[in-house]
Amino acid sequence: MAKGMIRLVHRIVIDNTNTNAWEKCALNDSYTEFLMQVQLYNKEKKYHTFSELQQQVPGAEKLHFLVSASVTAYIRQFNGLVPGIVNIHGKPFLPFKQYRFEIIDSDVANAANHCIAISFVTEPCLWIDTIGSTMIIAPGAGNTGNINIQEEVFTETVTLSSRLSIYSFKPAENLWYHNQTEKCS
Amino acid sequence: MERKMFLQNGLAALGLGLVIPLACKKDATITSSSGTTSASTGSSSSDSCTVTDSETAGPYPTKSPSSYVRSNIVDGQPGVPLTIKINIANTNNSCSALANAVVDIWHCNAAGYYSEYVDGSGGNYPTVDYTSSHFLRGRQTTDANGSVTFTSIFPGWYTGRAPHIHVHVYNSSGTSLLVTQMAFPADVCNTVYTTASNYVAHGTQDTSNEADSILGDSLDNELTVVTGNITDGYTLTHTIYVSA
Numbered sequence: 001m002a003k004g005m006i007r008l009v010h011r012i013v014i015d016n017t018n019t020n021a022w023e024k025c026a027l028n029d030s031y032t033e034f035l036m037q038v039q040l041y042n043k044e045k046k047y048h049t050f051s052e053l054q055q056q057v058p059g060a061e062k063l064h065f066l067v068s069a070s071v072t073a074y075i076r077q078f079n080g081l082v083p084g085i086v087n088i089h090g091k092p093f094l095p096f097k098q099y100r101f102e103i104i105d106s107d108v109a110n111a112a113n114h115c116i117a118i119s120f121v122t123e124p125c126l127w128i129d130t131i132g133s134t135m136i137i138a139p140g141a142g143n144t145g146n147i148n149i150q151e152e153v154f155t156e157t158v159t160l161s162s163r164l165s166i167y168s169f170k171p172a173e174n175l176w177y178h179n180q181t182e183k184c185s
Numbered sequence: 186m187e188r189k190m191f192l193q194n195g196l197a198a199l200g201l202g203l204v205i206p207l208a209c210k211k212d213a214t215i216t217s218s219s220g221t222t223s224a225s226t227g228s229s230s231s232d233s234c235t236v237t238d239s240e241t242a243g244p245y246p247t248k249s250p251s252s253y254v255r256s257n258i259v260d261g262q263p264g265v266p267l268t269i270k271i272n273i274a275n276t277n278n279s280c281s282a283l284a285n286a287v288v289d290i291w292h293c294n295a296a297g298y299y300s301e302y303v304d305g306s307g308g309n310y311p312t313v314d315y316t317s318s319h320f321l322r323g324r325q326t327t328d329a330n331g332s333v334t335f336t337s338i339f340p341g342w343y344t345g346r347a348p349h350i351h352v353h354v355y356n357s358s359g360t361s362l363l364v365t366q367m368a369f370p371a372d373v374c375n376t377v378y379t380t381a382s383n384y385v386a387h388g389t390q391d392t393s394n395e396a397d398s399i400l401g402d403s404l405d406n407e408l409t410v411v412t413g414n415i416t417d418g419y420t421l422t423h424t425i426y427v428s429a
Binding site for chain 1: 319359
């Protein structure tokens with residue numbers, strides 16, 4: 001019946017044109033952290049931009065992770081629910097623990113060129129069906145797949161976009177409840 | 186509005202020009218030198234009050250430091266407890282204690298792995314758990330005695346390197362002063378790696394301090410003092426000299 005288990009990924013890109021207060025905090029604090037951490041890879045101060053560092057300095061790609069500590073506290077403020085994706089009640093509903101922070105580019109001499117992206121990867125959600133462009137999912141049933149499909153399942157709907165995509169998929173035949181259903185029939 | 190007017194009139198009366206950026210709050214600027222008060226999304230009216238600004242739903246950010254800023258850096262990693270006491274001294278000031286220096290440390294876990302992004306098989310998009318993504322990494326600012334203390338675990342080791350802890354010392358403005366590493370006495374490592382439960386499976390280190398390509402020529406100033414035992418944990422003490 002259900003199609004399988006999916007994890008969604010929601011990506012936000014932040015630069016100095018963003019006006020949201022949370023985004024400004026993440027952008028500004030990540031730039032401060034970048035200025036500190038970049039000194040590990042730019043001891044002679046030869047380079048200005050992150051792009052240059054990535055091309056010229058081995059290991060500079062680790063700055064993605066090293067700078068990410070600057071936004072972790074802000075990510076905690078979402079209380080484990082993906083921001084910006086809300087249900088008809090206007091509330092976030094997609095649970096997440098996994099995220100990835102990326103520096104799209106930065107410049108030690110110009111904060112205005114600092115641009116970052118944060119991707120939120122959801123916990124597994126049961127993908128029940130798709131109607132038109134709308135996916136029917138059950139986030140609360142996704143943790144183990146260990147549900148009795150004959151009982152009521154609370155659902156939400158999402159529409160994929162350029163910022164919301166499917167991160168992973170596990171087909172229904174591998175789920176415990178599916179096998180259970182087959183046994184019952 | 187009344188408070189705004191008070192600020193505006195009061196500051197103008199004092200002849201003060203004041204621009205206050207409100208970090209991590211919505212853009213708002215009080216500019217009294219021109220005798221005007223503005224806020225980016227506020228409204229003006231001849232009434233004595235205005236409608237409170239609307240805001241989007243969701244959490245309102247609280248200004249928060251980097252998650253490195255903490256003394257306990259364990260984050261659930263299993264291992265023998267290790268207290269790390271580092272003193273920072275200034276060679277430009279008679280080797281006296283350097284207060285307000287920022288000290289970053291990081292080291293691998295008992296199995297020899299750092300917290301970082303790890304590419305999975307099949308080229309997946311590496312992510313980390315936001316609740317514990319930066320284990321065994323921390324940042325402290327030195328006190329008046331030039332000291333910082335971290336609570337951690339005894340590091341493991343990985344191929345080609347002797348056991349070590351990385352240290353990056355900054356001045357109070359965040360300018361790098363020194364990037365260095367701290368080495369461990371061989372006898373303590375041998376005890377931990379051959380008898381402590383989280384380390385035995387990995388065995389003893391494959392590289393001695395003397396054979397280490399980074400520590401081998403500088404053990405005179407990078408070898409730490411480590412005391413204690415596996416049951417109660419160990420305490421590392423070390424002084425790092427920087428030119429500040």
